[in-house]
Amino acid sequence: MKLASYRHGGADRFGAVVGTGIVDLGARLKDFATLRDAIAAGAAARLRAVAETASADHALAEVELQIPVTAPEKIWCIGVNYADRNAEYKDGSQPQSYPSLFCRTPSSLVGHGVPLERPKVSRQLDYEGEIVMVIGRGGRHIRREDALGHIFGFSLCNEGSVRDWLHHAxxxxxxxxxxxxxxxxxPWIVTSDEFDLAKPLELTTRVNGEIRQHDNTGRLMFPFDALIAYLSTFATLKPGDMIVTGTPTGAGVRFDPPRWLVPGDVVEVEVPGIGTLRNGVVDEA
Structure with missing residues (x-):
């Protein structure tokens, strides 16, 4: 099941993506104001029942897709998580014993089809294709052997970075x-029941059709279950929290000379079974 948050007719809504259309679930399940509310209520079966019987209310082309959980409590981002990423830094350091972490705010992210903005103060906007875990069942001190059962579903991220601002402090x-x-x-969340998590997911990032990144989750230094167990050691995970799991080698900064994003570029992040996240690039107004 594919679930999305979107805007239509000036209103924020959520629904199920079916073919080239979207079923307005919020209009039919009025006890949930947002997709996050439905996730927190453990209402996947109710969402699926409506999605499988209702006709689409809108064409996908008629709506503006938002980030799938529009107001998550936490967006955790993992750095240097694919094999070979540590070597890209060329600093002689050994692979890390624990995940590198930072947080992002919802306002730093847009949905599928919405342009990324190159900021006025920098020309070093870069791309990073990543897989996103969306937490369904929250918890603290989650055991690694139980961790995969806490995943509601998966989405995709272009974890855009403004490189010359990364080390101001x-x-x-x-x-x-x-x-x-x-x-x-x-562009949406695909629920976890659609995946065999014993099999790696293949991740590809393209810029203007050119493959820049390609790897699979079998090469994660800290796999999905390890990340959930580690994060929940110090922070209570909540339904709708998103964990952005790391990017492979091949970001623009690693080329000689670097290949920064410029207005007119199109970045695509693709994983079979999830779909393709596509965004253009414009200058900040």
Missing amino acids: KFNVTQGKNFDRSGSIG
Whole structure:
């Protein structure tokens, strides 16, 4: 089942994507104001029952897709998580013992089809294709062997980075990761029952049709279950929280010379079984 948050007729809604249309679930299940509310209520079966019997209310082309959970409590981002990523830094360091972490704000992210903005203060906007876990059942001190049962579904992220702002301070990358509308999540959430999580997911990032990144989750240094167990050691995971699981080698900064995104570029992040997240690039107004 594909679930999306979207805007239509000036109103924020959520629904199920069926073919080239979308079923307005919020109009039929009025006890849920948002998709996050439905996730928190454990209402996947109710959502599916409506999605399988109702006709589409809108064509996908007629709506503006938003990030799938529009107001998550937490968006965790994992750095340097694919094999070979540590070597890209060419600093002689050993692979890390624990995940690298930072947070993003919802305002730094747009939905599928909405342009990313290259900020006025930088020309170093970069792409990072990633897979997103969406938490369904929350918890604290989640055991690794139980962790996959806490995943509601999966989405995609272009974790756009403004590279020359990543190290303005001594210890953090927060500034360069949180420019308004610099990244994206979407196009929707595909529920976890659609996947055999024993099999790796293949991730590809393209810029203007050219493959820049390609890898699979079998090469994650910290797999999905390990990330959930680790994060929940110190933070209570909540329904609708999103965990952006890391990007493969091949971001624009790693080319010589670097290949930054410019207005007119189109970035696509694709995973079979989830779909393709596509965004153009414009200059900040």
